[in-house]
Each structure stands twice: as structure tokens, then as C-alpha cells.
Amino acid sequence: MNNNQKAVDVLQELNQFVNDRIEGYKHAAKLTKDPAHQSYYNDLVNQSTKFSNEINSTISSLGGSTETGTTAKGKIYRGWMDVKNTVTGSDEEAVIESNIYGEEWAQKAYNDALDHKGELPPNVVQMVEKQKNASMATCERLRQMKHAAD
Structure with missing residues (x-):
């Protein structure tokens, strides 16, 4: 497999x-009752759309x-979020916790991509690292939101 094909995969x-x-963030924006959280989740939808467009x-x-x-796992997880939020009444802390879990999952995906760093063109590595850093910052902000909601 050539390096371009590996990078594509x-x-x-x-x-x-x-x-x-x-x-996930579209879903969270619909579930939250907090207007500031809704705005933040919508910003994350826009950021993620930009990331997806950049990758594509x-x-x-x-x-x-x-x-x-x-991913199939993502579809199942969003379904589980619906069930959980029906039971908890869309509790803000539960929504935030679900987002933290999803962001940690994104971190794993970025790390998995970077495991192939040696096989990827430098511009691809740079893009993935930049997106991973943004995801890490998001995860930190979500944790701060959770502590504020406690």
C-alpha cells in the first residue's frame, strides 16, 4: 500500500x-435546556464540520x-443518550458527561490516526495534530462546565 492510500484510509x-x-453535538444542542450550552454545542458542530471538510x-x-x-458505535451511543436522557429528564450534567465521553472517544481516534505518523505526509500529520489539540481544549472546557453544574 502506498503512503497516499494509507493516508486516505x-x-x-x-x-x-x-x-x-x-x-453528537447536534444532539446535545437539542437536549440541553441551557442557552449558553446550546450555543457552545452549535459552535462545536460548526468546528467539527470545518474539520470534516478539511479532512475530506x-x-x-x-x-x-x-x-x-x-461509526456504528456512534449511532448506538446516540441512541443510548436518548434513552438515558429520557430516564434522567435531560439533566444538564448527564448531557455534559455524554459529551465528555464522546470527546474522549474522539481523542482516541486522533491518537489512532497519529499512530501512523511515519506513514503520513507532514501536512496530514499537522492537520490531525491541530484538530486533536482543539478536541483536547473542548474536553477541558466540558470538564469545567461539568464542575460548574455540580
Whole structure:
């Protein structure tokens, strides 16, 4: 497998997780009752959409097919969030905790992509690292929101 194909494969898989992130924050924006949280989640939808577009543009430049799907695990998790929020009454802390879990899952996806650092073009590594750092900052802010909600 040539390096371009490896980069395409890694980015297609990563983009499924980024697409899960989009769907997860859309879902959270609908569930939250806090207008500030809703605004933040919508900002994260926009950020994630930008990330997905950036990844798909890179995939295309490497000769691959863009990725618009999500993971099966993400679909199951969003369904579980619905059930959990029905039981808890869309409790703000539960919504935030679900987002933290999702963001930690995104971190794993970015780390998995970076496990192939030696096989990826430098511009791809730089893009993935930049997105991972943004995800880490999001995770930290969500933890602060959780502590404020306690």
C-alpha cells in the first residue's frame, strides 16, 4: 500500500469519528435546556464540520473518496443518550458527561490516526495534530462546565 492510500484510509476512518462528533453535538444542542450550552454545542458542530471538510479536502487531494458516514458505535451511543436522557429528564450534567465521553472517544481516534505518523505526509500529520489539540481544549472546557453544574 502506498503512503497516499494509507493516508486516505487513516483519514477516512478518522472522519467517521469527526462526523460522529458533528451528530453528537447536534444532539446535545437539542437536549440541553441551557442557552449558553446550546450555543457552545452549535459552535462545536460548526468546528467539527470545518474539520470534516478539511479532512475530506485532504482525502480528495490524495486521490481518495470523501467520507460522509458515521461509526456504528456512534449511532448506538446516540441512541443510548436518548434513552438515558429520557430516564434522567435531560439533566444538564448527564448531557455534559455524554459529551465528555464522546470527546474522549474522539481523542482516541486522533491518537489512532497519529499512530501512523511515519506513514503520513507532514501536512496530514499537522492537520490531525491541530484538530486533536482543539478536541483536547473542548474536553477541558466540558470538564469545567461539568464542575460548574455540580
